[in-house]
Amino acid sequence: MIKIARVWLAVCATAGILFGQSPAKVPDLSGFWERRDDTGSGSFGGTLEKIPRAAIKPEIVKANQEAAARQARGEVVSFGSKWCATNSYPFFMQHSAAWDIIQGQDEIALVPEVHTFARHIYLDGRQHPDATHLEPSVNGHAVGHWEGDTLVVDSVGFAGGGGTPGGGRVTPNSHLVERFHLFEGGRRLSVTFTWDDPTVYLKPHTYELTYYKSEPGTYAFEEYCHADDPAQGGSVVEPPQK
Amino acid sequence: MNNRNGLWAALLVLTVPVLAETPNLSGFWELRFDSRNVPPAPLTAAMAAEDRGVQFKLDTTATRWCHFFGVPYVMEGSTIDILQNVNGREIAITSALRNPARHIYTDGRGHVNPDTFDPVSNGHSVGHWEGDTLAVDTVGFSSEGITGIPGGGRRTPDSHLIERYRLLAGGKRLSVTFTWEDAKVFTKPHTYEFRYYRAPKATEAREFDCNASDEERAKYLTGTPGK
Numbered sequence: 001m002i003k004i005a006r007v008w009l010a011v012c013a014t015a016g017i018l019f020g021q022s023p024a025k026v027p028d029l030s031g032f033w034e035r036r037d038d039t040g041s042g043s044f045g046g047t048l049e050k051i052p053r054a055a056i057k058p059e060i061v062k063a064n065q066e067a068a069a070r071q072a073r074g075e076v077v078s079f080g081s082k083w084c085a086t087n088s089y090p091f092f093m094q095h096s097a098a099w100d101i102i103q104g105q106d107e108i109a110l111v112p113e114v115h116t117f118a119r120h121i122y123l124d125g126r127q128h129p130d131a132t133h134l135e136p137s138v139n140g141h142a143v144g145h146w147e148g149d150t151l152v153v154d155s156v157g158f159a160g161g162g163g164t165p166g167g168g169r170v171t172p173n174s175h176l177v178e179r180f181h182l183f184e185g186g187r188r189l190s191v192t193f194t195w196d197d198p199t200v201y202l203k204p205h206t207y208e209l210t211y212y213k214s215e216p217g218t219y220a221f222e223e224y225c226h227a228d229d230p231a232q233g234g235s236v237v238e239p240p241q242k
Numbered sequence: 243m244n245n246r247n248g249l250w251a252a253l254l255v256l257t258v259p260v261l262a263e264t265p266n267l268s269g270f271w272e273l274r275f276d277s278r279n280v281p282p283a284p285l286t287a288a289m290a291a292e293d294r295g296v297q298f299k300l301d302t303t304a305t306r307w308c309h310f311f312g313v314p315y316v317m318e319g320s321t322i323d324i325l326q327n328v329n330g331r332e333i334a335i336t337s338a339l340r341n342p343a344r345h346i347y348t349d350g351r352g353h354v355n356p357d358t359f360d361p362v363s364n365g366h367s368v369g370h371w372e373g374d375t376l377a378v379d380t381v382g383f384s385s386e387g388i389t390g391i392p393g394g395g396r397r398t399p400d401s402h403l404i405e406r407y408r409l410l411a412g413g414k415r416l417s418v419t420f421t422w423e424d425a426k427v428f429t430k431p432h433t434y435e436f437r438y439y440r441a442p443k444a445t446e447a448r449e450f451d452c453n454a455s456d457e458e459r460a461k462y463l464t465g466t467p468g469k
Contacts, residue, residue, distance in 0.1 A: 030327050083455040084308060086340055100345065102325045102334040104268045109325050111334055111343040115310075118336040118343045120323065120447040129446070137449045217351060222342045222362040224386060227454040228307040 026146050027182050029108070032214035033189050034098040044096045054166040054195075054205035064167060084225035084232070087116040088138045088162025088170055090193065097223060098214050108144065108151070113223045121153050128156050136160070136172055151180040164195055168205050173197050187213050264326075264371050265409050267333070270445040271416050271438035272321040280434040283394035289427050290394075297396060301388045306463045308452035311341050312363025312387035313380065313403065314420060319388075320450060321441055324416075333369060333376070338448040341387075346378050353381055361399055363387040376407040392420075393434050395427040414440050 037047050056064075067077050079085075092099055092112035100111040106124040119139040128134065128141050140155035155178070160171040174197040181190055194206040226232050304311060311319060320338035327333065331349035346367040353359075354366050361384035369378040380403040389396040397403075401424040408417045416438040423431050453459065 028329055030329055030332070079455070083453070085453070085455075086451055100332075100334070100343075102327050102332060103329070104325045105266075105328060107268070107323075107325055109323075109334055109336060109343070111336070111345070113342060115308075115340060117338075117340060117449045118323075118334070118447070120336070124443075126444060135446075135448065138451070139449070141446070219347065219354060219366065220342065220345045221360065222310055222364065222386075224310055224363075226307065226309065228303070 026151075027149050027186070028103060029101045029151065029180060029182065029189065030103040032098045032100045032218040032220075033211035034214050035094070035096060035209065036212055038210070044094075048094060048165045051165040051207045052205075054164065054168040054200075055202040056167055056200055056205075057202060060167075060169065060200055081225075082227065082232070084115055084227040086138055087112075087114050088160070089116075089119065089140060089158065090164060090170075090176075091162055092116060093191065093193075093209060094165060097221070098218065100220060111220070113221050115223065115225050121151075128154075138162075140174075140176065149181055153178040153180070164193070164205065165209075166205055166207055168195055168197075169200050170195075171197055171199055173199050189213070264330070264376075265374050265413070266326060267324045267376065267407055267409065267416065268326045269443075270321050270323050270441035270447075272441050273318055273436060274439055277437050277439070278318075278392070278434070279437075280392040283391065283422075283427075283432040284429045285394050286425075286427060286429055289396075297390050300396070301390050302463060304387045304389075306454070306460055308340065308454045310363040310387050311339055312383070312389070313344065313365060313397065314391055315339075315388040316341050316344065316364065317418070317420075317436065318392070320448070321445070322438070323447055336447070338450045340450065340452045346376075348376075353379075356382065361385075365401075365403065374408060376405075378405040378407065379403075380405070391422055391427075391432070393432060395422065395424070395432060397422075398424055398427060400424050400426060410437065416440070 035044065035047065037044065039047050039050055041047050041049060071077050092114050095114055097113045099113065102109045102111060106122065108121040108123060110119040117139055119142060121142040121144045123144050126143060128143060134141060134157040136157055136159040138159050141157040142153050142155040144151055144153040155176040158170050158172060158174045162170045164170060174195060177194045179192045182188065183190055189211040190208055192206060192208045194204050195201065196204045316337050316339055323336045325334045333346040333348055335344040342364060344364045344367060346369040348369045351368060353368060359366060359382050361382050363384055363386040365380040366382035367378050367380040369376055383397050383399055383401050385399060391397060401422060404421045406419045410417050417435060418438065419433060419435045421431050421433040422428060
């Protein structure tokens with residue numbers, strides 16, 4: 001048995017050399033990943049409640065409180081769902097829908113089902129474009145590298161407009177470092193997010209989300225949104241404004 | 243078969259995906275002025291008689307309201323990025339459009355049972371390699387999006403698409419032949435070919451956002467040109 005295994009390993013190693021497989025062994029993150037309610041909160045929103053509160057600047061605290069007060073009074077603070085607005089990163093990472101990692105040699109894509117764009121993480125050694133050539137985008141510009149078994153991703157160039165768990169915001173000044181690593185024998189994935197933004201945070205905001213690998217054979221859905229559907233448009237009806 | 247032979251057989255099955263050399267289609271690809279060879283589609287009488295304004299209205303509505311555009315438009319609406327999973331089980335095609343990625347499953351699975359599958363704008367795609375050619379079979383389309391097909395006709399829930407991807411010119415170009423079958427739309431399979439150019443290595447993904455609440459944009463798209 002041991003002899004057979006050794007021969008097989010040698011065959012695989014040779015195949016890798018012959019056919020250009022990367023000699024560097026990196027974990028295979030690919031596949032569909034999904035969040036579950038490990039905390040027993042009963043809702044996906046509740047699963048974010050254990051995220052540590054971000055240390056944010058007083059003016060952001062004030063703006064958050066004012067928005068919450070307006071919402072409590074029945075005002076609509078966002079028409080994003082009515083108009084099927086693009087979901088800003090990191091929304092899909094905390095959404096209940098599974099998302100798919102496609103892992104290439106020089107690039108990894110995070111592919112969501114919700115109405116936004118795939119996230120492209122370049123592993124080919126490129127750097128972020130300089131500020132004059134950086135086109136702001138909802139997913140930012142992401143470059144990655146491996147540190148042992150951990151994929152480290154550095155992102156800048158966000159268009160902004162979304163929020164982060166813990167009360168923060170994403171702005172064009174945001175800088176995000178993420179660390180992806182497998183655990184439980186590859187059945188689970190940990191992603192640690194660290195947001196830094198001098199216009200939002202008093203200190204870097206770090207939190208972790210964990211995911212379960214979806215069953216083999218899982219396939220992607222398309223979570224469509226029709227702003228011209230009266231039911232969708234009526235999902236957010238602006239009450240009389242004072 | 244004794245246990246040892248069974249083990250060898252199992253190991254060979256596990257090893258084959260590693261040994262099988264397949265072309266690497268990964269990278270950004272773009273269409274240029276000479277990239278399309280699209281003959282007129284052999285339309286059914288009913289389809290040929292249809293007012294051209296019908297398709298125009300369908301596609302304009304999808305654009306104005308930022309619906310998911312779907313196949314085939316996502317293959318020509320912007321530069322595409324093909325990403326081939328190193329484990330050989332899946333290929334994704336993304337674009338700058340605010341549209342779900344295409345997922346092409348190459349892990350040997352078949353199509354999902356249509357009784358349980360919710361049709362989608364990109365359909366359900368499975369692929370396999372025939373020598374140096376990636377053959378992709380897609381069914382399960384919805385009526386969502388920009389449904390016009392190059393050459394004429396439209397994608398419907400009954401459409402069946404077969405694509406064949408093959409590198410040319412030492413990997414600098416990519417040929418994709420599209421063959422559509424749909425008895426209510428075509429009298430015989432409709433085939434056309436796109437030849438993409440490989441984009442420069444440092445090409446970055448872009449995001450063409452879509453804002454359905456932009457009234458000026460809506461007026462432009464649905465109003466009289468020039469007004």
